[in-house]
Every structure is written in C-alpha cells, then in structure tokens.
Amino acid sequence: MMTNLTDIQRWEALVERNAKADGMFLYGVQTTGIYCRPNCPSRIPNRNNVAFFHTCDEAEKAGFRPCKRCQPQTISPQTQQIETISRICQLIEQTEEHISLQVMADLAGLSQYHFHRLFKKVVGITPKQYFIAHRAKRVHQVLDREITITQAIYEAGFEASSSFYRKSTAILGMTPTKYKNGANGVEIRYAIAQSWLGLMLVAATPHGICAIFFGDTPEALTIQLQNQFPKAEFHQNEPELKNWVQQVLAFVEIPQSEFKLPLDIRGTVFQQRVWQALQEIPPGSRVSYADIASKIGNPKAVRAVAQACAANRLAVVIPCHRVVRSDGDLSRYRWGCDRKRALLDRESR
Numbered sequence: 324m325m326t327n328l329t330d331i332q333r334w335e336a337l338v339e340r341n342a343k344a345d346g347m348f349l350y351g352v353q354t355t356g357i358y359c360r361p362n363c364p365s366r367i368p369n370r371n372n373v374a375f376f377h378t379c380d381e382a383e384k385a386g387f388r389p390c391k392r393c394q395p396q397t398i399s400p401q402t403q404q405i406e407t408i409s410r411i412c413q414l415i416e417q418t419e420e421h422i423s424l425q426v427m428a429d430l431a432g433l434s435q436y437h438f439h440r441l442f443k444k445v446v447g448i449t450p451k452q453y454f455i456a457h458r459a460k461r462v463h464q465v466l467d468r469e470i471t472i473t474q475a476i477y478e479a480g481f482e483a484s485s486s487f488y489r490k491s492t493a494i495l496g497m498t499p500t501k502y503k504n505g506a507n508g509v510e511i512r513y514a515i516a517q518s519w520l521g522l523m524l525v526a527a528t529p530h531g532i533c534a535i536f537f538g539d540t541p542e543a544l545t546i547q548l549q550n551q552f553p554k555a556e557f558h559q560n561e562p563e564l565k566n567w568v569q570q571v572l573a574f575v576e577i578p579q580s581e582f583k584l585p586l587d588i589r590g591t592v593f594q595q596r597v598w599q600a601l602q603e604i605p606p607g608s609r610v611s612y613a614d615i616a617s618k619i620g621n622p623k624a625v626r627a628v629a630q631a632c633a634a635n636r637l638a639v640v641i642p643c644h645r646v647v648r649s650d651g652d653l654s655r656y657r658w659g660c661d662r663k664r665a666l667l668d669r670e671s672r
Contacts, residue, residue, distance in 0.1 A: 352372055522540070
C-alpha cells in the first residue's frame with residue numbers, strides 16, 4: 324500500500340501508537356529482525372534501528388519476520404472496517420431505493436448505533452447523507468445530458484416525478500428546469516466589501532451563502548461569480564445582504580468564532596467528505612493533503628483531495644487554507660499564496 328507519509332511522520336505515528344496509521348505502513352527493528360504494525364504494543368525501539376516498509380512482502384524480503392503480538396500479515400481491524408463500509412457504500416450506490424439503517428447494520432454485523440458511528444468515522448458523513456449526496460450526483464449527471472427532465476427523473480432512480488419534484492430544489496438548489504438552463508433565472512444577491520485580506524465578495528441564493536471570494540478588483544470578483552453561475556440573475560448590494568456580509572467579515576477577522584449562517588454549496592460525495600474534514604481542522608493548525616486523505620479513509624487520494632480543496636467556493640468558512648504539502652510548503656491557494664500565508668500567520672497568533 325503506497326502512502327504519502329514521510330519517515331518523520333511514520334516515526335511520530337509509531338511513538339504515539341496511532342491506531343489510524345495501522346495499514347498505512349510497517350516498521351522493522353534491525354536488532355530483533357521483527358517487523359510490526361505502527362500501533363504494536365511492544366516496546367518502542369531505538370530510532371536508529373528502525374526501517375519502514377509499505378508491505379509485508381517488502382519487509383520479509385529485507386530479512387524481517389512478522390511479529391507474533393500484532394500479527395502484521397493478517398488483515399488489520401481498521402482495514403476490515405474500511406472494507407465493510409466500502410461494501411455498504413457500493414450497495415447504496417447501486418440501489419435506487421433508500422436502505423434502512425437496520426438493514427445496513429445487519430449486513431455489517433453491528434448494532435445500528437455502532438454502525439452509524441463507524442460509517443461516519445470512515446466516510447465522514449452519515450449513511451443518509453451519503454445516499455442523498457449520491458442521488459444528487461446522479462441527478463446532476465443525468466440533467467447535464469441532452470435528455471428530457473422526465474427521462475432524467477427515472478434514470479436518477481425516482482419512481483415517480485412527484486417524489487422528484489418534492490426534493491428537486493433541495494438537491495439542485497433550484498428547479499430542474501432552471502438547472503438544465505444553466506441556472507437561468509436563479510437570483511443571486513452579492514456584495515463586495517473591504518476585508519483585511521483585500522476585497523471580498525459574498526454571494527447568496529435564497530438557500531444560503533453560495534460563494535465567498537477574495538480578489539484585487541471588483542471587476543475580477545464579479546467575473547469569478549458570473550463564471551460560476553453563467554445564467555443567473557445577479558443583484559448587487561441588496562439591503563438584506565448587508566448583515567450577512569458583516570457576519571462573514573467578522574468570521575474572517577476572528578475565525579475561532581462559530582459561523583452560523585446557512586450555506587448553499589454542493590459537490591460530489593468525495594468533495595463533501597473533504598470539505599467536512601476541512602471544517603474540523605482547528606484554527607492555527609496545519610495538516611497535509613495526505614492527512615486529509617487518511618482522515619476520510621482513502622490515503623491514496625491525495626491528488627483528489629487537492630482538487631477538492633481547489634474547488635472550494637467558500638473561502639475561510641471551509642478552511643482549505645489550513646492544508647499544506649507534506650514538506651510544509653504552502654502549495655497553491657485559489658485566492659493567492661500571500662493570502663494563505665497571511666491567514667495561517669494570523670491564526671497561529
């Protein structure tokens with residue numbers, strides 16, 4: 324199994340006996356000739372005697388034999404959990420009807436409480452949220468094709484058009500007709516204000532804030548918004564948006580405060596998992612793309628995590644600026660590395 328952890332990060336996980344690192348790497352002790360899991364309960368070895376491996380085959384080819392205590396050659400409990408939840412996710416994706424929590428728990432061999440808790444821990448969202456997000460993705464995919472709305476309804480798994488239309492606004496953020504017309508007629512209110520990071524645009528649909536951008540000129544910010552919603556109806560400096568703009572400015576100023584305004588943002592299931600993981604990063608902290616990939620249970624998806632961060636439309640509220648490369652480099656930021664550095668420096672103080 325390939326990972327993006329450095330040897331320093333592996334050693335830290337070993338010293339901490341971090342259970343989350345189980346399945347991500349193995350370590351061998353040269354003085355004993357034994358290789359172990361990172362959370363093995365055996366005595367912590369001298370760092371100079373430790374070698375790291377990706378697989379059991381790699382460790383054994385180097386002359387190490389498996390530990391009898393942690394049994395690294397067997398499937399780890401964490402890997403078993405991930406495989407179990409992966410099977411349930413595949414079932415949700417392949418089934419058009421909603422599956423009850425009890426049925427999913429029975430398939431996993433767990434109680435409803437423990438299954439629900441494990442699913443959210445591995446996937447990042449609840450089983451119901453996963454079902455809704457996957458159905459939303461399916462609706463978006465079929466509506467983007469050159470077919471009628473009626474065809475899209477049945478291809479997305481709805482048995483009747485009435486049930487689809489009851490849920491369409493919640494799924495799409497607008498009516499199906501408006502969505503197929505490129506958000507034609509959707510009203511978006513926006514305002515541009517001065518923040519300590521420069522000009523900031525706040526935009527909202529009737530369902531909540533849909534965009535928070537930073538920029539150098541009002542024209543550039545407006546173009547960013549129009550590119551996101553090419554056929555929407557824009558209304559600038561609406562009086563009812565003023566209070567929301569002030570609350571966003573206050574949050575950007577002090578990100579430790581709780582953000583309570585409604586959000587209108589949707590993405591794929593994977594993007595939602597990444598964005599939720601980002602919101603759990605405390606102010607003043609920095610994590611790597613590999614850390615986020617591991618947190619959502621997909622350590623190989625480092626590049627996809629970076630792409631999800633780049634697709635974020637809610638600056639600071641979804642704090643993608645707290646994600647850096649494994650070597651500590653700031654990497655790219657949609658609104659400029661100078662702003663990213665300024666945000667991190669301010670939060671660390």
